[in-house]
Amino acid sequence: MGGDRGPAAVVAGISRSASKNPDIAFILHGPEAELDRLVKKRKLSDRVTIVDAQNVVHMDDKPSQALRKGEGTSMWSAIESVRNGDASVAVSCGNTGALMLLSTVRLRKLPGVKRPAIAVLWPSTNPSGSNVMLDVGADIKADENDLLQYALMGASYARNGFDIHRPRIGLLNVGTEEFKGRTELKTASDLISQNADDANFEYVGFVEGNDIPSNKVDVIVTDGFTGNIALKSAEGTAKLIRGFLREAFNHSILSRLATLLAYTSLRRLSNRIDPRRVNGGVFLGLNGTVVKSHGSADATSIAAAVKLALQLTQSDFNQKLAARVASITPPDQDQ
Amino acid sequence: MGGDRGPAAVVAGISRSASKNPDIAFILHGPEAELDRLVKKRKLSDRVTIVDAQNVVHMDDKPSQALRKGEGTSMWSAIESVRNGDASVAVSCGNTGALMLLSTVRLRKLPGVKRPAIAVLWPSTNPSGSNVMLDVGADIKADENDLLQYALMGASYARNGFDIHRPRIGLLNVGTEEFKGRTELKTASDLISQNADDANFEYVGFVEGNDIPSNKVDVIVTDGFTGNIALKSAEGTAKLIRGFLREAFNHSILSRLATLLAYTSLRRLSNRIDPRRVNGGVFLGLNGTVVKSHGSADATSIAAAVKLALQLTQSDFNQKLAARVASITPPDQDQ
Known part of the structure; x- marks a missing residue:
């Protein structure tokens, strides 16, 4: 919900990804009525689950503000779906600082990552x-x-x-x-x-x-x-x-x-x-994968971010990364 | 002498500048015999004065090394010609760090510039x-x-x-x-x-x-x-x-x-x-103007750097800059 172009661009991007990758399913977080209308228009109802979230983290919110209003925003809800294992990876076009703070607080850092x-x-x-x-x-x-x-x-x-x-x-x-x-x-x-x-x-x-x-x-x-x-x-x-x-x-x-x-x-x-x-910055060092898409992302960009998210999930890289970081802990890591 | 393409590129660049700007004269610093041959080939003898300098500051010299071998290098000699008023401005394709250090030591900083x-x-x-x-x-x-x-x-x-x-x-x-x-x-x-x-x-x-x-x-x-x-x-x-x-x-x-x-x-x-x-970085804050050209400068680049040097000299900007800096001295300037 927090991207510059609103949810229509996101659903358009998902539509492209869905037709190219028959195996992936989507969980969309945001105001149910609005998302439902967009999903039906694109004939994606059998590929998409909607999780209702009425609030939005805005681009000009400070990360600390975003954290305070936290629960009930689409961003929080998307991260939560990774945290509880419903989703393999989260993709967001929202406020980068807020996304990083919320992801860090909710998913927590991998052992050894400062x-x-x-x-x-x-x-x-x-x-x-x-x-x-x-x-x-x-x-x-x-x-x-x-x-x-x-x-x-x-x-x-x-x-x-x-x-x-x-x-x-x-x-x-x-x-x-x-x-x-x-x-x-x-x-x-x-x-x-x-x-x-x-x-x-x-x-x-x-x-x-x-x-x-x-x-x-x-x-x-x-x-x-x-x-x-x-x-x-x-x-x-x-x-x-x-x-x-x-x-x-x-x-x-x-x-x-x-x-x-x-x-x-x-x-x-x-x-x-x-x-x-x-398109797609990846947050590294958390218990879960989060892909940050550009705020101004259009359908093409969203599809590119989803493609990257899919690749990362399939290669199981977050588990491997965790093992790698854990294997080499600098001497003063715990200071 | 210290540019990647040697003095032939410099003389070729000067040749372009000379034909476009009938009023400017050049002082070339480097090994006299070599420069004299290049200048004669370009028929520039009436526009160019050669100042003999047998040593060269190399691209991989540390600035401190360049300062130690200092006198006798073409770079030192070029800066010296600005210092003693023979030249209005120096142009060099040499080692940036060395050029900055030598310029600062020999031309000194403008009053108030840290x-x-x-x-x-x-x-x-x-x-x-x-x-x-x-x-x-x-x-x-x-x-x-x-x-x-x-x-x-x-x-x-x-x-x-x-x-x-x-x-x-x-x-x-x-x-x-x-x-x-x-x-x-x-x-x-x-x-x-x-x-x-x-x-x-x-x-x-x-x-x-x-x-x-x-x-x-x-x-x-x-x-x-x-x-x-x-x-x-x-x-x-x-x-x-x-x-x-x-x-x-x-x-x-x-x-x-x-x-x-x-x-x-x-x-x-x-x-x-x-x-x-x-092409042309300008050193600001010294008693004299020095234009730094790319190390890999060819004739086109050298001519561009000379053009910039000429504009700066004609607008008398270094004096105006000195006045401007002197007029506003931050409170803790002398600490």
């Missing part, structure tokens, strides 16, 4: 077409042990979600040697390096912002503040270039003709740089 | 076609007073370099309200807001990574670490999309034909997203 993270997929020149970056959750601070845990969780995600047997992990930093200076980054680099063999990943060391979409790494580890800035800067750049591209092809009669000729190629390009196609 | 900054131009949907962002210098830490000074210097740069009478300043942060948490960012926001009227700029408040290339701001203020990550992430994204674009247009015979038809439009697009066209 700070859960949000991992996103980033289009790249990798064979798999995307890299994983975490954390992008805008959290204020990550110390060296948090960054080590992000490396472990990111490696597990890449291995189980994308079949990369021995993922390459990089730690995001700035370029100039002299300034590789934040103490927690140097310490984190040592810690991650020491754990690479045991956790079956390859540590490639520090990487820079321009390496994020490259084939040099599979997983980029950073704190939530820096990750959020990098992600949004890249999104802004992609949007700027899309605008320039549109202008360029509307510029003259010849270029419009060219657009017609190049239609399928342009469409393929557009799909590759379209953030809706790789 | 931490000089590197400002870059960022393609945007602004009427001027680009926004200014600072600092991108990879410096480890900026406190609230440093960020206020960046706002003042950035405003002065936008006003004098790009004729924006009342620049709009934004402070880079992450999106979610709850996590607008780094204390120095909150304090910096208050400080910048308080000084907006006196310093004749408009403070638009916090902006996010996707606002950097937007028409919401003219100047984006951030610490060097975050700025460097944002800049490199955007560069990586632009490069990724250029690669996708190339693939898309090579995909079929029809799309190749389309490429021919759309040639001028594609070329215009390519120019707009080509980082070489907006």
Whole structure:
């Protein structure tokens, strides 16, 4: 209910997923009457169970407000359905901060995890077409042990979600040697390096912002503040270039003709740089999987988020991730 | 001498600038025999003075190493020519950290400036076609007073370099309200807001990574670490999309034909997203202007950096910037 486009977009997205994946069923959380009407219109009644929830967490609610009004919201109800085992995974287009807080409070952190993270997929020149970056959750601070845990969780995600047997992990930093200076980054680099063999990943060391979409790494580890800035800067750049591209092809009669000729190629390009196609941040480190879709998600985006959720459930990765984190507990974990 | 492509690219760039701007003269620093040969080949002898410098600061030298070998390098010599008034501005493709350290040591900081900054131009949907962002210098830490000074210097740069009478300043942060948490960012926001009227700029408040290339701001203020990550992430994204674009247009015979038809439009697009066209970071806060060109700069990039250097010299902006910083000294400046 909390997405920018309301429940109609969600039901439209579900409709696409349902026709592509005959085996999955959906539990929709929100005002029963409204959802029922939408579901009937799409002829999805036999695939969808509706759980009535009259309240909504809004985009401008602070996470603490969302927690206070908590029960009775569609977001709470969706998380609850994962908590009690009715659902295998929750997908939400709502307020990210609220979703993270509610998920953490209700699902609780995995044993040994101090700070859960949000991992996103980033289009790249990798064979798999995307890299994983975490954390992008805008959290204020990550110390060296948090960054080590992000490396472990990111490696597990890449291995189980994308079949990369021995993922390459990089730690995001700035370029100039002299300034590789934040103490927690140097310490984190040592810690991650020491754990690479045991956790079956390859540590490639520090990487820079321009390496994020490259084939040099599979997983980029950073704190939530820096990750959020990098992600949004890249999104802004992609949007700027899309605008320039549109202008360029509307510029003259010849270029419009060219657009017609190049239609399928342009469409393929557009799909590759379209953030809706790789929609879905995954919360790592909780007892249960939560996929965060963009707030402005449309049917295409929702379907992409559901697809990711399905992949994760089928690979049973959250159990494997839990085992991985538990196997390597940094020395001062319990401080 | 320290650029990736060596002095031939520099002389080729100078040659372009020289033919476009009949009034400027050049002082080239480096091994005399080698430069003399290149200059004669380009028939530039009447426009260029060569200052012999046998040593080179390399890309992988640490700034402290560069400072130790200092005198006798082409970088040192170029900065010295600004220091003693022979040159109006220095342009270098060399090692950024070394250039910043040598410039700071030899030119010294402007009165009242605690931490000089590197400002870059960022393609945007602004009427001027680009926004200014600072600092991108990879410096480890900026406190609230440093960020206020960046706002003042950035405003002065936008006003004098790009004729924006009342620049709009934004402070880079992450999106979610709850996590607008780094204390120095909150304090910096208050400080910048308080000084907006006196310093004749408009403070638009916090902006996010996707606002950097937007028409919401003219100047984006951030610490060097975050700025460097944002800049490199955007560069990586632009490069990724250029690669996708190339693939898309090579995909079929029809799309190749389309490429021919759309040639001028594609070329215009390519120019707009080509980082070489907006090449040139400017060091702000020193007694003298230094323009940092990309290490991998080719003739086009060098010419762009020289063009920027010329604009800055003609607008006499460094004197105006000095006056602006001196007029507003934060209370604890001398601590």
